Amino acid sequence: MGHKNFSWVDWQLFHRFRLVLIISLIGLVSPSVGFAVGEELYPNRCVQSSLLGATKSYNCFFAVQRITLYSYSGKFSADSPEESRQNKLLWLNSEAKARCLADPKDYISCNSNYVAYGLLNHHLVSTTYNMGRYEANGGYRNERTDQNPNYWVTYPGPISAQALCPTPKNWFLLASPTSDGLPGVCACPISSGTCDTPPPAPPKHPKDPPNTCPSTPNPIAIGTGHKWLIEQDITSHYLAMGLDFQRYYSSARYQDLAHIGTAWTHTYAANIQPYTSDLVKITRPDGREYVFGLSAGKWIADADITDTLTELKSGTSRIGWLYTVNSTGVDETYNATGQLLQIENRAGLAQTLTYNDLNQLTQVTNSLGQSLYFNYDVANHISQIINPAGASTSYGYDATGNLTSVTYPDGKTKTYHYGADTAEAANIASTPSAGVSYESSLTGITDENGTRIASYRYDAEGRAYDEEHAPDLALGIHHYRLDYNMGVNDVPISTVVTDPRGTSRVYNFTTVLDVVKSTGQSQPAGSGCAASAAAITYDSNGNVASRTDFAGHQTTYQYDLTRNLETSRTEGLTATGVATTATRTITTTWHATWHLPLVITEYNGATATGTALKQTTHVYDTKGNLTSVKETDPARTLNRTTTITYTYSTELPSLVLSKVVNGSRTDVADTTTYTYYPHNAACVPSTKPSITNPITGTPPDNLGCRGQLKTVTNALGHTITYDRYNHHGQVEQTTDANGVITTNSYDARQRLTSRSTSSANTGTQTTHLSYDDAGQITQLKMPDNSVLNYFYDAAHRLTDVQDTLGNTVHYTLDAAGNRIAESTTDPQGNLANTITRSFDALNRLKTVTGVE
Numbered sequence: 001m002g003h004k005n006f007s008w009v010d011w012q013l014f015h016r017f018r019l020v021l022i023i024s025l026i027g028l029v030s031p032s033v034g035f036a037v038g039e040e041l042y043p044n045r046c047v048q049s050s051l052l053g054a055t056k057s058y059n060c061f062f063a064v065q066r067i068t069l070y071s072y073s074g075k076f077s078a079d080s081p082e083e084s085r086q087n088k089l090l091w092l093n094s095e096a097k098a099r100c101l102a103d104p105k106d107y108i109s110c111n112s113n114y115v116a117y118g119l120l121n122h123h124l125v126s127t128t129y130n131m132g133r134y135e136a137n138g139g140y141r142n143e144r145t146d147q148n149p150n151y152w153v154t155y156p157g158p159i160s161a162q163a164l165c166p167t168p169k170n171w172f173l174l175a176s177p178t179s180d181g182l183p184g185v186c187a188c189p190i191s192s193g194t195c196d197t198p199p200p201a202p203p204k205h206p207k208d209p210p211n212t213c214p215s216t217p218n219p220i221a222i223g224t225g226h227k228w229l230i231e232q233d234i235t236s237h238y239l240a241m242g243l244d245f246q247r248y249y250s251s252a253r254y255q256d257l258a259h260i261g262t263a264w265t266h267t268y269a270a271n272i273q274p275y276t277s278d279l280v281k282i283t284r285p286d287g288r289e290y291v292f293g294l295s296a297g298k299w300i301a302d303a304d305i306t307d308t309l310t311e312l313k314s315g316t317s318r319i320g321w322l323y324t325v326n327s328t329g330v331d332e333t334y335n336a337t338g339q340l341l342q343i344e345n346r347a348g349l350a351q352t353l354t355y356n357d358l359n360q361l362t363q364v365t366n367s368l369g370q371s372l373y374f375n376y377d378v379a380n381h382i383s384q385i386i387n388p389a390g391a392s393t394s395y396g397y398d399a400t401g402n403l404t405s406v407t408y409p410d411g412k413t414k415t416y417h418y419g420a421d422t423a424e425a426a427n428i429a430s431t432p433s434a435g436v437s438y439e440s441s442l443t444g445i446t447d448e449n450g451t452r453i454a455s456y457r458y459d460a461e462g463r464a465y466d467e468e469h470a471p472d473l474a475l476g477i478h479h480y481r482l483d484y485n486m487g488v489n490d491v492p493i494s495t496v497v498t499d500p501r502g503t504s505r506v507y508n509f510t511t512v513l514d515v516v517k518s519t520g521q522s523q524p525a526g527s528g529c530a531a532s533a534a535a536i537t538y539d540s541n542g543n544v545a546s547r548t549d550f551a552g553h554q555t556t557y558q559y560d561l562t563r564n565l566e567t568s569r570t571e572g573l574t575a576t577g578v579a580t581t582a583t584r585t586i587t588t589t590w591h592a593t594w595h596l597p598l599v600i601t602e603y604n605g606a607t608a609t610g611t612a613l614k615q616t617t618h619v620y621d622t623k624g625n626l627t628s629v630k631e632t633d634p635a636r637t638l639n640r641t642t643t644i645t646y647t648y649s650t651e652l653p654s655l656v657l658s659k660v661v662n663g664s665r666t667d668v669a670d671t672t673t674y675t676y677y678p679h680n681a682a683c684v685p686s687t688k689p690s691i692t693n694p695i696t697g698t699p700p701d702n703l704g705c706r707g708q709l710k711t712v713t714n715a716l717g718h719t720i721t722y723d724r725y726n727h728h729g730q731v732e733q734t735t736d737a738n739g740v741i742t743t744n745s746y747d748a749r750q751r752l753t754s755r756s757t758s759s760a761n762t763g764t765q766t767t768h769l770s771y772d773d774a775g776q777i778t779q780l781k782m783p784d785n786s787v788l789n790y791f792y793d794a795a796h797r798l799t800d801v802q803d804t805l806g807n808t809v810h811y812t813l814d815a816a817g818n819r820i821a822e823s824t825t826d827p828q829g830n831l832a833n834t835i836t837r838s839f840d841a842l843n844r845l846k847t848v849t850g851v852e
Contacts, residue, residue, distance in 0.1 A: 214507055214518050216480040216497065218454060218467045223492040223509045223516040225463025225484060227251040227442055227456050230286075233393050233406060234372065234385065235750060237729035240652050240679070240707035241349035241366045245385060245393075247403075248286040251441050251464060257283070259360070260382045260395065261403025262440040268353060268364055272309075272321050272338030280338070282309065282323065302513045304542035306564050306595070326563070326595050329624050346594070346624035347654035367652075368679050368706040373695040389727035390691035390700045391748060400439050410748040412448035412773045419443055419458065429460040436462040444471070448773040451794045461490070470794035476500055476815045477795045492516050500815035503841045512542040523550050526842035548575050565590050570606050579606040584613070594624050623653045640664050652679055652707050673713045677705040686726040687745070704729045749775065807832075816843055822850075 214222040221228060229249040236242030248265045256262045258269035265287040273281045278294035282301075292299040292309045299309040306327060312320040320341075321334040329346035339359065344350040354363040360380070365371045375384035379401070385393045391409035398404045400420045407413045419428045419438025427443040429436075441462070444455040457466035461484075469478040483496040492509040499505075506522040520535035532550040539545045541561050548554045554573040559566055567589070572582035585603045590596065602613040612634050619628045628645040643662045649655040661670040677683070683705035693700050704725035713719045718737035726732050728750055734742045738759070745754040756766040765783035772778050776796060780788045791800035797817055802808045806827030811819045816839075824833040835850035 213516055214521070216467060216482070217478065218456070218469070218480070220456070220464045220467055220480070220482060221516075222482060222495045222497055222507050223518065224252070225459075225461070225465065225482065227458075227464035229442065231406070233408075234387050235728070236370075236388075237750075238366075238368065238370070238704075238707060239655060239676075239709070239729075240368060241345060241351060242729060243351070243364060243366055243370055243372050243388065245372065246285075249442060250287050251458075251462070253287055254437070254440055256381075256401050259376065259380055261397055262401045263442070264403050266382075268340065268361060270323075270332060270340050272323065272334050274338060280309070282307075303540065303561070304513045304515065304564065329594050345654065347652070348623070349652065349654060368703060370703050370706070373693065375695065384694070386693055386695055387728070388700060388703065390693040392694060402440055408448070408749055414448055415446040416442060417444035417446070427455060427457045429458060431460060432462065433460045436460065438462070447796075448775070451774075453774075453794070453796065459484075461486075469796075473794055477793075477797075478817065479815060499843075500817075501839075501841070501843065503843075510538070512538050512540075515542055517542065520548075524841045526844060527840035527846045529842075546577075560590070563590070563595070565595060568608065573606070591620065591624075594620070596620060596624060596626075621648065623648070625654065649676060652676065655707065670715045672715065675710045677708050677710050679706055681706050684724045686724070687732060700727065702727050747771070751775065814839070818843065 231247045234245035246267050253263040258265040270285050282290040290301050292301045308324045310322040318336050323332040331344045333342040349367045351366050356362050370388045373386040377383040394407040396405035402418045405415050419441040424443040428438040447453045455471040459465045465482045479500045481498045485494045487493045494508045508519045510519050522533045525531040535548040537545045543559050546556045552575040555571045558568040568587045570585045587601050587608045589599045600616045617630045625648050630643045632641045645660045647657045659672045683702045686702045704727045709722045721735045723733040740759040743756045747753050754768045758764040768781040770779040786804045789802045808825050810823050812821035814820050822835040838847045840846045
């Protein structure tokens with residue numbers, strides 16, 4: 001969203017570590033003056049100013065530094081001490097310096113030889129200057145600015161930055177930012193009665209992934225108004241730890257810490273940022289942020305975080321970190337400064353990350369030897385990613401650092417629009433609230449066909465409140481409007497969402513451990529049902545404690561709160577929690593180490609007593625692979641038992657070698673066996689011409705078969721052989737048990753373009769698929785040369801299908817995408833058939849007229 005001036009992590013640190021100092025400074029304050037200070041790093045800054053009166057007590061916290069820099073690439077603002085500390089601004093280059101001198105205002109001193117530690121490095125650095133640098137071991141040396149910018153610290157010199165205090169008039173700036181990089185301080189006389197508690201915090205960046213909170217389809221988080229988006233740029237088809245690349249956008253972010261544009265992060269952007277000796281911030285690939293604190297020798301996060309953090313030491317020195325995602329069993333290894341080095345799954349398959357001297361990610365390599373390569377532009381943005389086939393995906397940026405385009409391996413480009421563009425003025429509020437910026441607010445997307453596919457609009461508070469597909473058609477396609485009801489400190493209370501057909505629903509929210517969570521929603525009356533509501537409650541860890549659906553059926557949940565794993569659920573209760581004849585209880589016991597279920601048991605009634613209806617038992621090997629699952633029905637007269645057992649590859653431990661299904665009959669065994677290509681196999685060359693990797697300068701070897709299926713043999717002994725794969729791990733050729741050969745071809749975007757089957761009896765039969773630039777199928781050509789042509793509107797909705805003879809089916813769609821009419825015409829345009837449909841307020845089919 002358009003951001004305000006306080007970082008989520010700053011405020012979390014502030015509330016978590018505020019303290020009261022009782023001090024006595026001769027000539028400055030009385031012997032018992034209380035101060036609430038924002039961070040322990042610099043506890044005395046609150047009293048380093050002669051502005052303090054001799055008889056007043058103050059609440060204090062560190063001021064926000066709003067620092068605006070002009071560079072050859074445009075303007076950038078930093079909005080918090082936390083943001084400015086985690087990046088380093090070195091020497092302004094000549095072009096940036098000229099812009100600064102032309103409009104100095106309250107910006108950094110343009111003529112200073114040095115700027116203070118803690119300010120932003122958005123590549124306003126001239127590599128022709130030397131700067132002082134403090135080493136991690138305490139040493140000091142001069143070095144060129146292009147050597148290792150992550151270690152640059154201060155060399156005393158003047159700065160000038162505007163320090164922002166909260167809006168209540170009694171807060172004032174107590175101390176300005178100084179050349180040692182310390183932030184300014186805001187203070188408020190306690191006697192004023194308006195600041196006895198810390199200033200109100202803004203809405204926090206959600207810790208949960210954005211799609212765990214209710215969202216509109218396009219999507220916007222309904223509780224917070226954050227616009228979010230996930231884009232898949234590179235897809236692998238490997239069975240063993242493939243190489244994918246996703247981008248994650250959130251309008252709640254306003255930094256470019258992943259080097260792929262402001263407010264975007266990506267698959268390999270996770271990092272750990274130490275604040276103090278006992279406090280660190282974890283940033284996940286999708287931009288979520290967690291804070292871990294050291295307590296009794298262990299690193300602990302909020303109770304809703306199930307991941308674990310371990311500090312790696314050599315003696316007493318920190319040498320790195322191990323972060324475990326317990327839900328998947330994935331281990332991430334980081335160096336001492338928090339840079340991601342390796343991602344390893346339970347089976348021991350890994351991805352290794354490589355960086356250059358500028359700490360730019362240059363390569364990711366998996367256990368099979370396949371790699372992604374990264375290039376950067378002069379502004380330190382990722383400009384190009386080379387996939388294992390040697391093809392590139394390229395990225396473009398505007399002057400403010402926004403990601404504006406992605407060009408795919410087929411040369412087609414998707415474009416992103418932001419509030420920084422004056423052409424997007426209609427999508428942002430003309431008079432934003434204080435501190436709101438739309439520079440990085442995503443306002444629209446133009447697809448590879450050059451068609452504006454979506455628009456997003458933002459209110460004065462920076463919240464996305466309106467979205468629409470194909471806006472140029474002005475038909476309200478997929479148009480959703482959100483009206484927010486916020487409480488004190490902008491805490492979400494409820495949001496009214498109006499869908500494309502004009503139906504409104506109310507969503508209600510609560511906040512648990514700083515995460516906005518839905519407490520339920522209303523539902524309008526529909527065909528055959530009255531208006532109703534659903535409800536959700538939570539326990540103290542943020543786990544769902546109960547759900548009540550629109551029909552009044554309730555389900556309750558219990559958990560192991562030390563791991564937030566569900567241990568029991570009871571379904572089929574009334575809205576007040578009373579058991580019925582339909583009530584059943586399901587219990588789960590879990591593996592002691594992994595988040596994997598051991599035994600799941602179902603019972604009749606509201607308690608786990610009596611004879612179980614069904615029990616499922618799981619067994620795992622030392623890698624966490626499922627080796628057997630046994631299902632029994634004890635309640636039946638004939639206790640029926642089914643057992644499925646698995647064996648795994650020792651070379652690639654996550655790959656199944658055999659699957660054996662044994663039911664109640666002892667005379668029958670259903671066995672399927674699998675073989676795989678070795679992890680270091682020399683693969684059959686792909687049929688697709690090899691592309692020279694622009695980074696390595698050589699055509700990449702085809703490694704696409706490594707770790708992939710080679711044969712599958714069923715219980716009857718019939719075998720399918722996978723003869724050839726392309727660089728992405730897609731099957732190019734198979735031979736079945738009857739000798740039929742199937743050959744697949746793909747385009748540069750890995751889309752199937754043809755499939756041929758060849759046999760001695762039928763010869764070769766080929767089906768072809770064609771696509772438009774946006775990836776929509778435009779034609780399907782059958783082996784007999786008959787075709788089906790497909791047509792779409794600007795919202796990517798199918799509107800017409802036409803066959804070889806010219807017979808056409810036309811679909812009329814409402815704003816929600818429902819087919820409200822369907823007409824069939826012959827080649828001469830004569831109407832042959834018509835179908836009409838109506839839908840109720842819940843978007844359910846209500847009536848059909850005509851012959852389907």
